[in-house]
Amino acid sequence: MKKADYSRPDYYSRMAKEKGFAARSVFKLAELDSRYGILRHGMRVLDLGASPGSWMQYCAEKVGGDGLVLGIDRKPLNRQLKANERFMLSDVFMAETAALRAQYGAFDLVLSDLAPETIGSKFTDSARSIALAERACQFVEYLLKPGGKFLVKAFQGGDFDRLLKFLRTRFAKVLTTKPKSSRSSSREMYIYCQGFAKGGATEVARPKLRADRIVRGPGREQWPSSRR
Known part of the structure; x- marks a missing residue:
């Protein structure tokens, strides 16, 4: 299977540049927010x-000065943060949820647009994507407020259905969707x-997926996040 080439700018890439956003992915979040009413003034958001x-930019505008947006990534941000933004330079597998809770408290919304470095293998790319989604679930278990919201990206295939089954045990409502701005060649789903039902769960709470063996292996640092 040939690896997709996303280096060529498209309509959404050009629009993002014109509007001053860091990446085209902002239009995915904007579309889903318009459809589901995800963000509101004063929310505390973990990205x-x-x-x-780009998602931090959008969220910071939506939550306003009474809200907070904390972003985590192993890659730096090349822009100045707004007053209601914070950024932590860290691999998501290394970030300690207990320390984050102690410093920032709980969040109203957790966003995960984490994506693996793809190699063009449907099975491997999907497994790596699910592993990242699973790690995001750990953040949710420890840092999301009861009744809170969660938006996560995952590639279809492999353990995707198991991930859905797990999330339905934690939330009152679970929906799957693919934004119009997602590339047609991408297998990503959001x-x-x-309605999170189990706020303040333990650090070890996690879905039992076959991707566990990938998350726990020594090669976890091979899969940095990357938004397109």
Whole structure:
């Protein structure tokens, strides 16, 4: 299977540049927010895989000065943060949720647009994507407020259905969707969850997926986040 080439600018890439956003992915979040009413004024938002920062930009505008947006990524942001933004330079597998909770408290919304470095293998790319989504679930278990919201990206295939099954045990409502601005060649899907039922769970709470063996292996640092 040939690896997709996303280096060529498209309509959404050009629009993002014109509007001053760091990446085309902002239009995915904007579309889903318009459809589901995800963001509101005053929310506390955790953005996993935040670099280059377009989702943080959008969220910071939506939550306003009474809200907070914390981004985490192993890649830096090449822009100045707004007053209601914070950024942590860290691999999501190395960030400690207990320390984050102690410093920032709980969040109303957790976003994960984490994506693996793809190699063109449907099975491997999907497994790596699910592993990242699973890690995002750990952040949710420890840092999301009861009744909170979660938006996570995952590639179809492999353990995708198991991930959905797990999320339905944690949230009152779970929806799957693919934004119009997603590239047609991409197998990415977004899972939007509402009504978190188990706030303050332990650090070890996690879905039992076959991707566990990938997350726990010594090669975890091979899969940085990357937004397109």
